[in-house]
Amino acid sequence: MELGLKDKVALVPASSKGIGLGVAKVLAAESCKLVISSRDQDSISTARDAIVKETGNKNVFSVRADLAVKTDVDLLVEQTTRKFGTIDILAYNTGPPKPGTFADLNDADWEQGVKLLLMSAVWLTKRIVPGMVQKKWGRLIYITSSTLRQPVPNLVLSNTVRLSLAGLSKSLALEYGSKGITSNGIMQGHILTDRQRQVAKDISSRSGKSVDEAMKQMLQDVPAGRYGSSEEVGYLVAFLASDRASYINGTMLAIDGGLVRSVF
Numbered sequence: 001m002e003l004g005l006k007d008k009v010a011l012v013p014a015s016s017k018g019i020g021l022g023v024a025k026v027l028a029a030e031s032c033k034l035v036i037s038s039r040d041q042d043s044i045s046t047a048r049d050a051i052v053k054e055t056g057n058k059n060v061f062s063v064r065a066d067l068a069v070k071t072d073v074d075l076l077v078e079q080t081t082r083k084f085g086t087i088d089i090l091a092y093n094t095g096p097p098k099p100g101t102f103a104d105l106n107d108a109d110w111e112q113g114v115k116l117l118l119m120s121a122v123w124l125t126k127r128i129v130p131g132m133v134q135k136k137w138g139r140l141i142y143i144t145s146s147t148l149r150q151p152v153p154n155l156v157l158s159n160t161v162r163l164s165l166a167g168l169s170k171s172l173a174l175e176y177g178s179k180g181i182t183s184n185g186i187m188q189g190h191i192l193t194d195r196q197r198q199v200a201k202d203i204s205s206r207s208g209k210s211v212d213e214a215m216k217q218m219l220q221d222v223p224a225g226r227y228g229s230s231e232e233v234g235y236l237v238a239f240l241a242s243d244r245a246s247y248i249n250g251t252m253l254a255i256d257g258g259l260v261r262s263v264f
């Protein structure tokens with residue numbers, strides 16, 4: 001299926017590795033003009049070089065930005081717009097929140113978690129959406145988590161704050177649906193990245209199991225019997241970004257190998 005994404009300008013934040021990098025690679029392979037970002041200039045430049053080498057797409061630009069810092073988000077949007085003139089697709093991804101139970105986390109952890117998981121999306125969207133309205137075309141895609149529907153022990157920040165992101169995405173779908181803009185969310189389950197290994201290490205330290213055993217344990221509830229890949233999330237993003245998905249608006253789509261059992 002031709003997705004028609006050639007020369008669309010996509011911003012994929014938090015993309016030096018893991019899910020963000022997988023999404024960026026797929027969009028680069030679809031010939032998007034791309035801006036990727038992370039907190040570390042060296043790792044985001046390395047990711048940029050890897051994407052160019054793998055896809056042959058030279059229209060990939062990297063920016064250092066901490067998504068929990070508003071001035072960094074300002075700069076990220078400013079540099080993307082200066083480089084490519086516009087932003088057609090926001091494939092929002094962010095860094096993982098601090099793990100912990102309600103008892104473990106203090107007020108500062110909560111404030112940081114809200115900035116990282118919610119306010120970064122608000123700041124980005126606020127700055128990007130006016131250009132989409134002007135063009136009467138835009139794609140807002142929020143990569144969240146399956147924790148939205150099924151809380152995970154020891155991830156209280158993710159379990160709580162990401163629900164607000166779903167509320168934001170739904171509200172945007174309502175407000176901008178008549179202006180050629182769609183807003184959708186993605187709820188991924190276990191995707192094989194460093195973050196997933198970190199969660200396994202955490203289970204291991206609390207349960208006395210080895211990290212390998214913890215990695216296997218996490219798959220017990222996944223009917224597909226395997227981890228997903230970052231590129232598989234990328235294929236879903238690419239479809240949602242395309243005109244083929246123009247009637248999909250205000251949904252939260254699961255990509256979890258069947259992990260979450262509920263129908264809705």
Ligand SMILES: NC(=O)c1ccc[n+]([C@@H]2O[C@H](COP(=O)([O-])OP(=O)(O)OC[C@H]3O[C@@H](n4cnc5c(N)ncnc54)[C@H](OP(=O)(O)O)[C@@H]3O)[C@@H](O)[C@H]2O)c1
Nearest residue numbers: 014016017018019038039040067095096145190191193195
């Ligand atoms: N993997 C899964 O199975 C899974 C499942 C559900 C939800 N999630 C969520 O999906 C998101 C991506 O997960 P992942 O597995 O790809 O994680 P990952 O492999 O740890 O990659 C995280 C990426 O985010 C960047 N990053 C971290 N903090 C940042 C910040 N404050 N500002 C900007 N960039 C930041 C990192 O680069 P720098 O360190 O250089 O900044 C890196 O590029 C996270 O929010 C995670 O909680 C993951």
